[in-house]
Amino acid sequence: MESFSLRRVAIPAFGPTALWSVGLGATLPVIALSARDLGASVSVAALFVGIATVSELVSAVPAGVLVDRLGERRALALAGVADAAAAALALAAPSLAILALAIALTGPTGAVFLLARQSYLTAAAPESMRARAMSTLGGVGRIGLFVGPLVAAPVVHVWGPQSAFVVQVAGGLLAAAVAWASPELAAHAPPGGPGATAARVGVLDVVRRHRAVLLRVGLGVLAIGLARSSRVVVVPLWAESVGLTAAETALVFGAAGFVEVLLFYPAGSLMDRRGRIWVALPVTVLLGAGLLVLPLTSTLVAVGAVAVVMAVGNGLGSGIVMTLGADAAPAAGRAPFLGVWRLLSLVGHNGAAVVVAALAAVASIGVASVGVGVLTLAGGAWLLRWLPHYDPRRRGPAVVTSD
Numbered sequence: 001m002e003s004f005s006l007r008r009v010a011i012p013a014f015g016p017t018a019l020w021s022v023g024l025g026a027t028l029p030v031i032a033l034s035a036r037d038l039g040a041s042v043s044v045a046a047l048f049v050g051i052a053t054v055s056e057l058v059s060a061v062p063a064g065v066l067v068d069r070l071g072e073r074r075a076l077a078l079a080g081v082a083d084a085a086a087a088a089l090a091l092a093a094p095s096l097a098i099l100a101l102a103i104a105l106t107g108p109t110g111a112v113f114l115l116a117r118q119s120y121l122t123a124a125a126p127e128s129m130r131a132r133a134m135s136t137l138g139g140v141g142r143i144g145l146f147v148g149p150l151v152a153a154p155v156v157h158v159w160g161p162q163s164a165f166v167v168q169v170a171g172g173l174l175a176a177a178v179a180w181a182s183p184e185l186a187a188h189a190p191p192g193g194p195g196a197t198a199a200r201v202g203v204l205d206v207v208r209r210h211r212a213v214l215l216r217v218g219l220g221v222l223a224i225g226l227a228r229s230s231r232v233v234v235v236p237l238w239a240e241s242v243g244l245t246a247a248e249t250a251l252v253f254g255a256a257g258f259v260e261v262l263l264f265y266p267a268g269s270l271m272d273r274r275g276r277i278w279v280a281l282p283v284t285v286l287l288g289a290g291l292l293v294l295p296l297t298s299t300l301v302a303v304g305a306v307a308v309v310m311a312v313g314n315g316l317g318s319g320i321v322m323t324l325g326a327d328a329a330p331a332a333g334r335a336p337f338l339g340v341w342r343l344l345s346l347v348g349h350n351g352a353a354v355v356v357a358a359l360a361a362v363a364s365i366g367v368a369s370v371g372v373g374v375l376t377l378a379g380g381a382w383l384l385r386w387l388p389h390y391d392p393r394r395r396g397p398a399v400v401t402s403d
Contacts, residue, residue: 013121
């Protein structure tokens with residue numbers, strides 16, 4: 001472990017991530033537009049955007065089981081090829097039904113991709129550099145999502161929205177090729193090799209053995225996911241309610257996104273050097289406080305300032321969920337455990353829109369923002385209570401992951 005360096009694992013750990021994320025970033029902005037071109041109404045087209053997220057949630061735990069059975073290298077290669085095939089189906093989709101099927105298939109491939117990369121780094125990176133490895137993984141993914149639309153823009157300009165899926169086809173195939181050409185990924189395959197049953201632990205056993213950390217730290221992770229996704233819903237709706245134009249709202253998100261990209265590596269370094277709570281608490285405080293203050297704003301500068309404050313929190317949180325999952329993950333049943341961990345995060349992400357919509361329906365978007373802010377701060381207090389017990393820096397060299 002002493003010879004570990006981020007540079008040495010850059011190709012196997014971060015190369016597939018960058019390529020896959022570029023493909024994903026290229027298609028995210030055009031999913032609704034592609035549905036519209038195939039005859040969907042505005043409301044139906046909006047639903048298409050959430051198909052992949054829902055399918056990823058459903059497949060999070062099975063994806064962890066698959067990674068456990070195949071090993072990281074094979075799982076990444078398979079996910080890359082499957083993602084390219086789904087994108088090719090979307091590219092050629094003659095109807096809304098086929099397009100919906102294609103987008104749904106990208107959910108499981110995304111789940112496998114994320115869990116295989118996280119599982120590899122959990123095993124490969126020593127505790128002293130684990131957070132930097134995970135935050136860099138998260139940062140590379142964000143950069144890919146930022147670059148993707150820029151790569152797809154000239155293609156879309158010439159051939160229309162659906163042509164952006166060409167970039168995803170290329171990204172998936174290149175990611176699979178890089179993963180398959182990286183023998184380092186095979187070094188952390190399941191005991192006995194792919195398909196072996198030795199030392200394998202079932203999902204229910206994983207949940208039973210590690211229910212304490214899933215309840216204690218996992219609930220905090222759910223709150224972080226809720227805050228992150230609520231921010232994306234609440235800020236544009238509040239901006240519209242105070243009279244900001246779509247262009248001004250886009251400017252706010254652009255500035256916030258730039259801040260987030262700058263913070264991913266410092267966040268990991270802080271977690272490794274001072275402890276996980278030094279990042280987890282500021283993330284929840286900044287996101288929660290931003291959501292509480294947002295309803296007090298009414299100008300572009302004020303909304304932008306609050307959005308940037310929340311972006312600092314979100315940027316500091318780059319890799320925090322993966323790092324906490326890696327800290328808690330057992331050696332036996334690592335990938336299934338990470339699948340359950342991912343499910344908790346996705347429940348928070350997917351529940352955000354429901355919580356915001358429910359609060360806005362009975363009150364207002366301002367009340368929804370305050371309500372989610374309170375839940376986020378409560379999640380931060382919960383993490384402050386329990387996270388130190390599971391922090392490798394505070395527990396010493398022995399990492400306790402079971403009861």
